[in-house]
Amino acid sequence: MAAEYPYDEDRGEGGETKCKNIVTDPIRGLKICADTGEVIGEDIIGTESDVKAYTPEERQQKTHYGGPLKYSHHYMGVEASLEHPRDHGPKGLKQKKIMSRRLIRSSRPLTSMDKNLQTALSMINEVASRLGMPEIVVEDASKIYREAMEKGLTRGRSIESIVSASLYAASRLHGLPHSLTDIIKAMKGNVDAETRREVARSYRLLVRDLSIRIPVRRPENFVYTIANALALPESVAIEAIKIIDQARRKGLTAGKDPGGLAGAAVYLAALKQGIRKTQKEIAQVVGVTEVTIRNRYKEIAQALGIEEEVEK
DNA sequence: AAGACGAAAGTGGTTGA
DNA sequence: TCAACAACTTTCGTCTT
Numbered sequence: 476m477a478a479e480y481p482y483d484e485d486r487g488e489g490g491e492t493k494c495k496n497i498v499t500d501p502i503r504g505l506k507i508c509a510d511t512g513e514v515i516g517e518d519i520i521g522t523e524s525d526v527k528a529y530t531p532e533e534r535q536q537k538t539h540y541g542g543p544l545k546y547s548h549h550y551m552g553v554e555a556s557l558e559h560p561r562d563h564g565p566k567g568l569k570q571k572k573i574m575s576r577r578l579i580r581s582s583r584p585l586t587s588m589d590k591n592l593q594t595a596l597s598m599i600n601e602v603a604s605r606l607g608m609p610e611i612v613v614e615d616a617s618k619i620y621r622e623a624m625e626k627g628l629t630r631g632r633s634i635e636s637i638v639s640a641s642l643y644a645a646s647r648l649h650g651l652p653h654s655l656t657d658i659i660k661a662m663k664g665n666v667d668a669e670t671r672r673e674v675a676r677s678y679r680l681l682v683r684d685l686s687i688r689i690p691v692r693r694p695e696n697f698v699y700t701i702a703n704a705l706a707l708p709e710s711v712a713i714e715a716i717k718i719i720d721q722a723r724r725k726g727l728t729a730g731k732d733p734g735g736l737a738g739a740a741v742y743l744a745a746l747k748q749g750i751r752k753t754q755k756e757i758a759q760v761v762g763v764t765e766v767t768i769r770n771r772y773k774e775i776a777q778a779l780g781i782e783e784e785v786e787k
Numbered sequence: 788a789a790g791a792c793g794a795a796a797g798t799g800g801t802t803g804a
Numbered sequence: 805t806c807a808a809c810a811a812c813t814t815t816c817g818t819c820t821t
Contacts, residue, residue, distance in 0.1 A: 668799090764812075773792090
C-alpha cells in the first residue's frame with residue numbers, strides 16, 4: 476500500500492554519467508552537472524523547458540499550465556462528475572449498463588468524500604500554479620492527498636492543512652526549494668504560528684503514515700534557484716557549488732540550514748567574480764534572514780581563506 | 788542613504804534523560 | 805514529558821561604501 480514515488484532515491488550520487496556531482500535546477504526541471512554546468516537530463520517530465528523565469532511573478536505568468544493534458548486523467552472520477560452533472564438521479568439508471576466505468580461513477584451523487592477531494596485538488600492546482608510549481612508536483616501532491624484520504628488521515632483535519640502538507644511533501648520529493656511558509660502564504664495570504672504548527676504536524680503525519688521517503692535537503696539544489704532568481708551567470712552557480720563542497724569537507728555544513736548555506740556560497744561566488752548582490756536579496760530568495768547569510772558567509776570565507784582580495 | 792557588520796535577546800524545533 | 809541545546813530570527817547601534 477505504500478505509494479511508489481519515482482524520486483525517493485534521489486540522493487544516489489553515482490549516476491550513469493561520468494558526472495559525480497549532480498544537482499537540480501528545479502525551475503527549469505533539469506539535472507545538471509555541478510562541475511561543468513552541463514545538462515545531464517530532465518528531472519521533471521512534462522515541464523516545458525522553454526520557460527525561463529527569474530522571479531516568482533514572472534514564473535507565474537510564463538509557466539503554461541494545463542499544457543499537455545496527459546496528466547488530466549489524475550482527476551478521473553471527480554472531473555467526470557463535473558462534466559456530467561445531469562446524469563445524476565434515477566433517470567440515468569438505464570444508461571448505466573452501457574456506460575464506461577468512468578461514467579458510472581459520475582452518475583451517482585457526489586459523496587462527501589468526492590466533494591472533499593474536488594475542493595482539495597483544485598486547491599492544490601491553484602496554490603501550485605501561484606508558486607510556479609511544475610505539473611509533476613501537482614500530480615504527486617494530488618496522489619498524496621488521495622492516499623491520505625483513503626487512509627482516513629484527512630478526517631478531523633482541515634482540508635487546507637492536508638493540502639499544504641501534500642504540496643510540501645511533493646515539492647520536497649522533487650527537491651524544490653519552497654518552504655512550508657511559502658506554501659501556506661500562497662494559499663491563505665498570511666501565516667500565523669498556529670496554522671504553521673498544524674500544517675507541520677500534518678506533514679509529519681503524511682510522511683510517516685504513507686511511508687514517503689523524503690530526500691535530504693542539499694544546499695546544492697538551492698543554488699540554481701538563487702542564480703535564476705537573481706539573474707546571475709552560470710559561472711557563479713558553478714563556483715558556488717564548489718564552495719559548498721569545500722565547506723562540507725571542512726565540516727561547516729552539518730546541521731545548518733541548506734538555504735542559508737547556499738545563499739552564502741552564492742554571495743561569495745558572485746563577489747569573487749566581481750558581482751555585487753546584497754545579502755538581503757539573496758536571503759529573501761532562500762527564505763532566511765540576512766543575518767544567517769552573513770554568519771554562513773563569514774564562517775566559510777574564514778575557513779577557506781577567501782577573505783583576502785575578494786573584489787577589485 | 789544603503790549596505791554590511793556584530794551583539795544581544797527571543798523563538799521554535801530537536802534530542803536525550 | 806520536560807529541560808537543555810543549537811540554529812535561526814528580530815532588533816538595533818555602529819561602521820563602511
